[in-house]
Amino acid sequence: MPGSDLRAALADMRGAVRQGVPLAPMMHLRIGGPAEWFVEPFGEQDVALVVRVCRELELPLYVLGGGSNVVVADQGVRGVVLHLSSLHRIVREQNRVTVGAGVTLPSLLRATKEAGLAGLEKLTGIPAMVGGAVAMNAGTRDGETFDHLVSLTVVEPDGRIGVRAKEQLQPRYRDGGLGDAIVVQATFELEPDAPEAIFARFSASLQARNRSQPVTQRSVGCVFRNPPGDAAGRLIEAAGCKTMSVRGVRVSDKHANYFVNDDTGTAGDFVALMTEVRERVRAEFGVELAAEVKFWGFPER
Ligand SMILES: Cc1cc2nc3c(=O)[nH]c(=O)nc-3n(C[C@H](O)[C@H](O)[C@H](O)COP(=O)(O)OP(=O)(O)OC[C@H]3O[C@@H](n4cnc5c(N)ncnc54)[C@H](O)[C@@H]3O)c2cc1C
Structure with a gap:
């Protein structure tokens, strides 16, 4: 397995390399499984080394910022999640x-x-x-x-x-x-x-x-992009989705383009709710809502 060579390949990197790191605590939504590898490089040259090594080892590479626009799959992500919190000047x-x-x-x-x-x-x-x-x-x-x-x-x-x-x-x-x-x-x-x-x-x-906006709750901000000339939140509300939920994830009653996690939600719940909302908006208005949020570790979406 290529990943087993990662520590050795990054021996010259300044920073931390960890394995099996839970991602949910770092995500604004508090949802998602672990990263196979979690790498925190110290400086720009170290980031560059990680990129070259992942390319050589054919490991998928994800860059995590504040985790406010990403949904991580419940089973986690294969490959490397790169965190740049050391670049703080x-x-x-x-x-x-x-x-x-x-x-x-x-x-x-x-x-x-x-x-x-x-x-x-x-x-x-x-x-x-x-x-x-x-x-x-x-x-x-x-x-x-x-x-x-x-x-x-x-x-x-x-x-x-x-x-x-x-x-x-x-x-x-x-x-x-x-x-x-x-x-x-x-x-x-x-x-x-x-x-x-x-x-x-x-x-x-x-x-x-x-x-x-429901700023004190667990969300990813706007789930869908605003279609040209309209607002996704308006369409979702007008399609009667404002009270919808799938287990621990529900459409916010403050802003319909925000989905909030009541702390028991899963990535599966989030995706199921997205699918239902999308279908209702399509049926009601003929508009295909496109995701603004990014998905990690899911089959191609
Ligand atoms: C309560 C709340 C309110 C929000 N309000 C707004 C709003 O008003 N306007 C708005 O636009 N968004 C809003 N968002 C969404 C989110 O904050 C933005 O999309 C933000 O830009 C994501 O930044 P992040 O650092 O959290 O990135 P992440 O969520 O960690 O990552 C988002 C994407 O950026 C990529 N990325 C992260 N860092 C880097 C990097 N260094 N280089 C290359 N790619 C990188 C990731 O790989 C991923 O594809 C909101 C979210 C929440 C939870």
Whole structure:
């Protein structure tokens, strides 16, 4: 089995290599089985080494950010789950900040607010790491991660480290368009503003979010992408799905595009509920809802 060679192949890597690590505690949804291998590299060169080794050993490689947009299969995932929490530097140079992929958005927002740099507060309340926010081009009605992006440092699928300027990237709605490249660092250009003014916008966004979304419950945020010109949540509600549940997972009564886990739910329940909701929306409106959430360890979906 190729994975048995992994520890030896990563002997020169700075960081941790663990086997059979439960993923559920790291996922916002608190669902999912273990990772066959869980690797936490120390720096960019170490990430690059992991990518090259996985390629050589033909091991599937998954990158975990904040775990806020992923459903892991109940039986877990084969291969390597890479976690970049060691890439946690924030460096400011005038109006630019360069941030490691493992920095959480809330800590980045706190740092930029204190530095009097505005722009990122439109991402308030998104429970992501910077790498995951870039990969998904996370955003709100007020704007997206790519709005203030200048460049990215990535590890390419062949293990080379490269810099991609914003102009070389093709972000779309909830998709940074990076393919299999791994973000290790991002640089944003922000605007100077008074910390109090930034904080006021931050607080207003947070309050609006608390009113309209089940932020204290276990979810993955929006399950489905908004179809062009409409909102998935509106369609789900109008199709009469707001009270639906499959065992421990139910449609949130606060926001119908959020499914919440009551702590007994499984990935199987989540997928079964998605299937039912999708069928009802298709039958009612002829609209095919596409998943925004990512699935790991499932047969091809
Ligand atoms: C309560 C709640 C509210 C939310 N609100 C919003 C919202 O308002 N707007 C919004 O857009 N999303 C929202 N989301 C969804 C989620 O937060 C975003 O999709 C976010 O970008 C995911 O980031 P993450 O770091 O948690 O990534 P993960 O969930 O860990 O991963 C998501 C995807 O990104 C990939 N990825 C992660 N890190 C990297 C990396 N370094 N390089 C390359 N690929 C990587 C993963 O492989 C995976 O495919 C919400 C989720 C929750 C639970």
